[in-house]
Amino acid sequence: AVVSTQSTGARQCSGDADTEVVSTAVELLQSHTPVAIRADDTDILVLALSQENSDGLYLERCGKVYDIAAFRRLLPPLLRKNAIVLHGFFGNDTVSAFYGRPSRKTLKEEMWTDLTDELEVFLNPEATKDAIHQAGVRITARLYGCNEQLDEEREI
Numbered sequence: 001a002v003v004s005t006q007s008t009g010a011r012q013c014s015g016d017a018d019t020e021v022v023s024t025a026v027e028l029l030q031s032h033t034p035v036a037i038r039a040d041d042t043d044i045l046v047l048a049l050s051q052e053n054s055d056g057l058y059l060e061r062c063g064k065v066y067d068i069a070a071f072r073r074l075l076p077p078l079l080r081k082n083a084i085v086l087h088g089f090f091g092n093d094t095v096s097a098f099y100g101r102p103s104r105k106t107l108k109e110e111m112w113t114d115l116t117d118e119l120e121v122f123l124n125p126e127a128t129k130d131a132i133h134q135a136g137v138r139i140t141a142r143l144y145g146c147n148e149q150l151d152e153e154r155e156i
Contacts (some may be wrong), residue, residue: 022047029056036060046087049080078112078119085122086112089143115139 021044025035034056037044048059048068057068072080079086112119118135121127127135 018043018047022051025057026051026053029053032056034058036065043087046083049075049083078116082112082119082123085119088122089139115142 018041021037021039025037025048028035036058037048038060039045040061045059045061045066048054048057049072051057051068054068054072059066059068075083115138118138121131121135124131
């Protein structure tokens with residue numbers, strides 16, 4: 001992936017440096033200079049979409065340039081706020097993808113409105129391991145069509 005601005009040129013990041021790429025871009029945005037990230041990696045797109053202050057941030061992907069702030073405005077607030085969490089459940093890479101996972105049609109906002117507490121757990125840096133586990137179990141159960149409350153004996 002490459003991060004570039006007109007005034008600073010380009011910085012090359014090698015290896016799996018998705019967070020570094022987006023962090024560098026956000027840092028450069030503070031100087032009120034438009035920043036373009038050139039990458040075909042979906043993880044970078046999701047990280048960019050998670051940036052609240054994304055005015056002037058662009059992603060060049062597969063030969064097209066996307067205005068991240070404009071893209072964010074198109075997303076419903078719940079999906080915009082939880083893009084990283086949801087990508088963890090729907091991601092396409094081998095690390096985050098569930099085997100036989102449900103289709104992306106389950107990304108409809110209505111499905112997630114009663115799971116806002118569970119989604120918040122993943123965004124809370126002070127969440128306990130147990131809270132994260134419980135939230136993950138409830139979200140996973142919902143993805144696979146279980147709408148009833150799970151008891152401890154049936155948990156994953």
